[in-house]
Amino acid sequence: MFKKGLFKSAVLVIIIFTTVPGIVHAQEKPATPAAPSDEELKRANDPMASVKAVNIHNYIVSKLYGLPDQQANQLIVRYSQPIGPVLLRASMPFVTSSASGVGPTSGLGDFNLFAIYTLPTKTGNKFGIGPNLTAPTGTRDLGSGKWQAGLSFLAFFAKSRLIQFGSLLQWQASFAGDEDRPEISTLNPQVFFIWQIGAGFNLRSTGIWTFNLRNGDYNVPIGLGAGKVIKVGGIVFNIFAEPQFTVLAQGLGQPKFQTFVGFNTQF
Template structure:
């Protein structure tokens, strides 16, 4: 069974088990808030089925993420598990590069959130599935959640390499993400959360637009957010940029 089908089955199963528990408006907003002041464990997957210039190559990037608030600072750690396959070669699987950022949430009284903080990427990639470089940079995050119907925001990250494998190219990457959430009722939402990538060293770039559906469920004190979001590239430059991908996830907030 494909991963999007598994996600839909999980939505149906959990919904049937916990249909009597309705998330509040605040819990619906918090489920999609990247700066929510709660512990979170997320499993997310990018299924890249078509790439520019590499028609026979496919990539699967499974992200295991954990977020932990410490006062006004939110720590988020991400470990990727990557599988790459192409014509004439078997699939190669291994670790990607481990990423950690710390976002300091600025004081605000109107329900909107703004944050800024450093990030670091550790070259844990195996089989050349990572960049092979130590990287550091800056993360800037905004989340607008005054409305209980529509939430929007943006996460901007910049990373530059400062050490690592001398045989690998240096890194300077800008990754803006704009996310839009439209609550349509019964815990369902329409969502768009594509991540743009701009390689400041080579001039390559990728601009995807996503359109998917999510479902927020509650079981006891735990809030689940399940989603599937196809993403189509509208602007791209460079060999190996994703042309079409599907983003699916199972997020858990405690």
């Protein structure tokens, strides 16, 4: 039942967010999709793009190590806002988990905010550094129960018209919160690779690796998916789906297979 619910919710998200733009921007003469420029194609997949953006991301976890009857779903609503050379990014997750014979538990996850400063360079590549903060907004024990702070580092190589690659590295450690919850220290590298194959289509791999520096648990997924970038009026949309397979894991409840679907909007 829960798997069907996840599938339906994923399909619903994609349908809504692929049809809403045409409705929102409908005028007397409806806007028609236009071919994005090379620069817009690069920016659509740039995690450090200096533009306003609203993203809807959904991780559908259908298999977990050691918990064959459980599934999970994490829907993330994300907003990015540039302020000079600094990019602010706020993320609010909505989490659902379920086990066989037990109704799903849904609620908020932990709110995350980071600010990354783009270092000046003379090339088309980007490098950034900045602080990040996580607030324990999780409900029904779906969050960590801890305040966390740390640093983010990002490198993005996009000089080529066809290939983009790089990594976002985030480290966080807990410093306050529920004393009954375990202390946290995590390292999360996200390695991404984008290959533009023409007509706005691209192949992609953007798995987020997780290393628990407290207990030694880890999870290393590799993704292989596809996306499409379109432009309607002055807005660039990026729609994608990316199955992710875990190749290395340690610890109970680590994702074994998940599907990452998303809808990005850049203004």
